[in-house]
Each structure stands twice: as C-alpha cells, then as structure tokens.
Amino acid sequence: MFDQYCKYQVEKLFDSAGIRVNGSNPWDITVHDNSLYPHIVVNGNLGFGETYMDGCWDCDALDELFYRILRNRINRKVGVLNHLAHALIGHIRNFQNPSRSFIVGEKHYNTGNDLFAAMLGPGMNYSCGYWENCDNLEEAQNRKLRLVFEKLTLQPGMKVLDIGCGWGGAARYAAENYGVEVTGVTISQKQADYAKKYCEGLPVSIQLCDYRKLQENYDRIYSIGMFEHVGYKNYRHFFDVIDRCISTDGRCLLHTIGGNEPSTCTDPWISRYIFPNSMIPSASQITSSYEGKLVLEDWHVFAYDYYLTLKSWHQNVLNNRKNLEVDYCERFFRMWEYYLLSCAGAFRARHLQIWQLLLTPKGITGRYRVPR
Numbered sequence: 001m002f003d004q005y006c007k008y009q010v011e012k013l014f015d016s017a018g019i020r021v022n023g024s025n026p027w028d029i030t031v032h033d034n035s036l037y038p039h040i041v042v043n044g045n046l047g048f049g050e051t052y053m054d055g056c057w058d059c060d061a062l063d064e065l066f067y068r069i070l071r072n073r074i075n076r077k078v079g080v081l082n083h084l085a086h087a088l089i090g091h092i093r094n095f096q097n098p099s100r101s102f103i104v105g106e107k108h109y110n111t112g113n114d115l116f117a118a119m120l121g122p123g124m125n126y127s128c129g130y131w132e133n134c135d136n137l138e139e140a141q142n143r144k145l146r147l148v149f150e151k152l153t154l155q156p157g158m159k160v161l162d163i164g165c166g167w168g169g170a171a172r173y174a175a176e177n178y179g180v181e182v183t184g185v186t187i188s189q190k191q192a193d194y195a196k197k198y199c200e201g202l203p204v205s206i207q208l209c210d211y212r213k214l215q216e217n218y219d220r221i222y223s224i225g226m227f228e229h230v231g232y233k234n235y236r237h238f239f240d241v242i243d244r245c246i247s248t249d250g251r252c253l254l255h256t257i258g259g260n261e262p263s264t265c266t267d268p269w270i271s272r273y274i275f276p277n278s279m280i281p282s283a284s285q286i287t288s289s290y291e292g293k294l295v296l297e298d299w300h301v302f303a304y305d306y307y308l309t310l311k312s313w314h315q316n317v318l319n320n321r322k323n324l325e326v327d328y329c330e331r332f333f334r335m336w337e338y339y340l341l342s343c344a345g346a347f348r349a350r351h352l353q354i355w356q357l358l359l360t361p362k363g364i365t366g367r368y369r370v371p372r
C-alpha cells in the first residue's frame with residue numbers, strides 16, 4: 001500500500017514538471033525497479049541518486065531532467081524529514097573544523113589523477129570556465145584565469161596566494177603569464193604531488209595544509225572553487241585569514257558556487273558520495289562574514305557558464321571512458337554521471353549560482369573599471 005502511495009505521489013510531482021515515467025522525451029525516466037518510489041519519498045535526492053547508481057532507473061538527459069525538477073521546485077516536496085535532519089546536525093556540529101578538513105581531499109580529490117586529467121583537460125582547472133567568446137572548454141578555462149588575474153591587476157614580482165590551488169593550473173598560469181610568485185595550498189596529497197611537478201621550474205610553492213594555518217603577507221589573494229568546503233561556521237574565520245594575510249593595498253578574488261538561501265548543510269547525496277562536509281554559501285552568509293573587514297568592489301554572476309563547463313566535463317569522461325574502465329566500475333560511472341549532470345541541471349535552473357567577488361582591505365581609490 002505504501003509503495004503504491006509513493007508511486008502515485010512521485011508520478012504526480014513529475015507530471016507537474018512535465019516529466020513522464022517511461023515517456024518518450026529525453027528528460028523522461030525509464031523505471032526498471034519500483035523500489036525507487038519509496039526511496040524518493042523518504043530520502044529525496046539521496047534516494048533518487050542511490051537508485052540511479054543501482055540501475056533502478058535511467059534517463060537519456062539527466063541535466064534536462066534536473067532542470068525541470070529544480071526549476072519547478074518539486075525537490076522541496078520529497079525527503080523533507082531527511083533534509084531537516086541533515087540541517088539540524090549541520091546546525092549543531094562544525095563538519096569543517098580543522099580535524100576534518102582533509103576528509104574531502106581523501107574522499108574526492110584523491111579519487112584519481114587519471115580521472116581528473118581525462119575530465120578536466122590540459123590545465124586541470126576544476127572550476128567553472130568563463131565562456132564569453134569561447135568555443136571550447138580549454139579556451140573557457142584560460143579566459144576565466146585571465147579574468148581573475150585582470151581583476152586582481154597582477155604585476156610582475158607580486159607575491160600571490162592561491163587558497164585551494166588544486167592541481168596547480170591557476171598558479172602555473174599566473175606565474176607564466178604575469179611574472180608573479182605564487183604560494184598554493186591544498187588539502188589533497190595527490191593534488192599537491194601533481195601541482196609540484198606541473199609547476200616545476202616556476203616561482204610556485206605548493207603546500208599541503210589547512211588555510212587556517214596561513215600567516216604570511218601577500219599582495220594578492222585568490223580562491224577558486226574552494227570556499228564551498230569552508231562551512232558556514234567558519235566563513236568569518238576564512239575572511240579573518242584574508243584580512244590577516246593581505247597587504248594594505250592588496251586585492252582578493254573569491255570564486256565560489258552560491259545558493260539562493262542560507263544553508264547549514266549540503267545535499268545529502270552530494271555529501272555522501274561526492275563532497276563530504278561541503279556547503280554552498282548564500283549571498284547573505286558571505287557578506288555578513290566579510291563586513292567590517294573587507295570592502296566589496298564587484299560581484300560578478302555567470303551561472304550558465306557552469307552548465308556549459310559541466311556538460312563539457314561529462315563529454316570528456318564519455319570520450320575517455322574505455323581507458324578509465326580499467327580502474328573504475330559501472331556503478332562509479334553512474335555515480336559520476338549523476339553528479340555532473342544533476343549539477344549541470346541545477347546551474348541551468350539557477351538553483352545554483354557562480355559568483356566572483358572582488359574585495360579589498362580599504363577600497364580602491366580613484367576610477368577603476370572591473371574587467372568582464
């Protein structure tokens with residue numbers, strides 16, 4: 001009886017968003033196992049994602065499916081108790097404290113450099129590209145890096161801090177093209193090892209450490225795609241570090257995914273399988289954390305570009321799947337596909353945002369036009 005009730009409720013919700021069970025549209029789902037319905041009702045996206053990983057259902061266009069789910073907000077009508085439980089736990093505990101800061105590195109970023117190299121491309125840039133006047137992923141990533149460094153007005157000889165340097169793509173680009181000295185920090189051993197080799201021969205230092213340990217002073221600071229791991233209980237501390245480490249006439253650029261509402265937890269499926277202890281900040285959570293310390297110079301929004309980036313990453317995985325199958329199983333590929341394409345749909349639906357904030361200690365004097 002409960003299973004039939006769940007089936008009726010889920011199909012009704014799908015129907016309200018133009019999604020059909022066993023329909024003919026690319027965004028319709030094909031059901032192989034009816035156990036998915038109670039999983040969705042009880043656990044929301046956690047159940048939806050796990051049943052996809054287990055092969056209980058398929059969809060030809062997951063990004064289109066999630067665009068419709070999130071644009072019509074039907075995700076809010078399932079798994080409510082599960083989400084409230086996660087939110088309450090996130091309110092009570094600090095999942096991003098220093099003793100837990102390396103977990104996401106071990107769980108996600110250490111998955112395998114072969115996978116990330118195949119997915120991300122030559123520059124190993126694991127963040128949203130900037131697709132203005134660009135036709136492919138590599139161009140979009142280089143355009144994003146130029147945008148960041150032009151906003152920061154990098155000059156030869158400057159000391160620059162990269163918080164969350166990943167595999168060193170941004171640090172290498174800055175050192176090669178702007179003649180600066182870069183210190184990059186990461187919490188992933190595999191990223192650190194790769195970045196050291198990737199930046200060999202350049203004035204780039206890579207450190208395996210938590211950002212809270214940083215003490216030195218820098219002319220410019222940037223953080224690209226790392227703030228999502230800081231956690232709302234630590235946002236103020238993050239900007240304390242910026243305030244402590246930036247020179248009086250310095251500039252800081254924060255590139256981060258954003259959410260439309262304040263949150264104390266992340267999506268349960270994403271937390272369990274992709275980014276443990278991650279959290280998407282809202283605009284108010286960010287601003288309340290830097291106010292009184294830093295001055296906002298610019299807030300740049302280009303969310304649709306992440307849809308294009310995620311679609312490109314997914315295509316790269318498909319193109320390289322035969323080589324990757326040696327080390328990764330079918331369930332892993334279904335998990336990874338669900339991750340990339342559900343997020344792509346979320347950005348297209350504007351459920352998720354991408355922001356670049358330009359901040360300074362005291363404010364820029366005189367006329368300054370922020371590059372676009």
